[in-house]
Amino acid sequence: MAFDAQLAMTDSIAKITLTGSLDASSAPRFKEVIEQAAVQSPSRLVLLMKDLEFLASAGLRVLIFAKQKMGAKVDIYVVGSQGPVLGTLEMSGFHHSVYIQDTYADA
Amino acid sequence: MKPICLPATLDSLDEIGKYVVAATTEAGLDTKAAYGMRLAVDEIATNIITHGYEEAGRSGEINLSGVLSDSSLTMVLEDTGIPFDPRSQAAPDEDDLCLPLEERSIGGLGIFLVLKGVDDFSYEYAEGRNRNILVAKRQSVANS
Numbered sequence: 001m002a003f004d005a006q007l008a009m010t011d012s013i014a015k016i017t018l019t020g021s022l023d024a025s026s027a028p029r030f031k032e033v034i035e036q037a038a039v040q041s042p043s044r045l046v047l048l049m050k051d052l053e054f055l056a057s058a059g060l061r062v063l064i065f066a067k068q069k070m071g072a073k074v075d076i077y078v079v080g081s082q083g084p085v086l087g088t089l090e091m092s093g094f095h096h097s098v099y100i101q102d103t104y105a106d107a
Numbered sequence: 108m109k110p111i112c113l114p115a116t117l118d119s120l121d122e123i124g125k126y127v128v129a130a131t132t133e134a135g136l137d138t139k140a141a142y143g144m145r146l147a148v149d150e151i152a153t154n155i156i157t158h159g160y161e162e163a164g165r166s167g168e169i170n171l172s173g174v175l176s177d178s179s180l181t182m183v184l185e186d187t188g189i190p191f192d193p194r195s196q197a198a199p200d201e202d203d204l205c206l207p208l209e210e211r212s213i214g215g216l217g218i219f220l221v222l223k224g225v226d227d228f229s230y231e232y233a234e235g236r237n238r239n240i241l242v243a244k245r246q247s248v249a250n251s
Contacts, residue, residue: 021121021124023124023149023153024117024153024156024157025117025118025120025121054142054145054146056146056149056150056153056217056220057150057153057216057217057219060216061213061216064208064209064213067208067209068208068209072207072209076208083138084138084139084142084143088146088220091220091223092199092216092219093199093203093204093205093206094208096204096206096207097207097208097209097211098208
């Protein structure tokens with residue numbers, strides 16, 4: 001499935017819905033959306049990843065970029081991630097730094 | 108499986124992924140092993156394209172083949188980019204993996220996922236060609 005990233009700002013919360021395959025060919029699009037969110041100085045970043053079917057290191061690097069761009073005080077929520085994609089996040093230690101949840105109240 | 112030859116550009120990653128999915132399906136790998144192989148091949152192909160070709164100002168192709176035996180699935184990537192051993196990149200260690208994201212280095216995650224994703228990985232350079240070889244044991248053998 002082709003990659004897509006859709007940003008929605010609600011109050012000061014940036015929600016990005018990710019679908020498809022996130023690897024080096026699609027990571028620039030994800031990074032572009034992160035930058036669009038960052039200029040609005042969100043208080044929280046929520047990544048809706050239920051339909052993200054593939055996640056390579058290029059996507060993980062954009063998550064690191066997001067944290068470094070937005071600042072340590074902006075919490076990142078990963079919502080709906082499952083199976084091997086969730087396994088990749090945990091194996092890479094990202095669960096130490098982001099909140100991983102099955103659902104998000106306003107999702 | 109019949110080998111494929113693709114331009115060494117990031118646009119080829121999708122086609123490479125489809126080839127790996129077909130190979131892992133034919134091999135009967137379980138979901139975790141199949142995904143691990145797809146991820147590992149994607150990471151190696153990305154390395155070849157970016158380090159072996161683009162950053163070196165070269166263009167060329169990647170050859171990808173899948174060989175199925177009774178005990179394993181072997182995927183081989185060959186290219187004529189500059190000699191590049193992915194194992195030369197330092198993978199993050201346990202301490203690195205526990206660092207907050209704002210303190211994490213962006214390097215080494217790719218080879219880390221390669222080594223985690225397959226049962227065996229090797230690299231060789233011969234006659235002007237890089238060869239990256241990834242092996243996944245088939246389920247019946249892995250469980251025995």
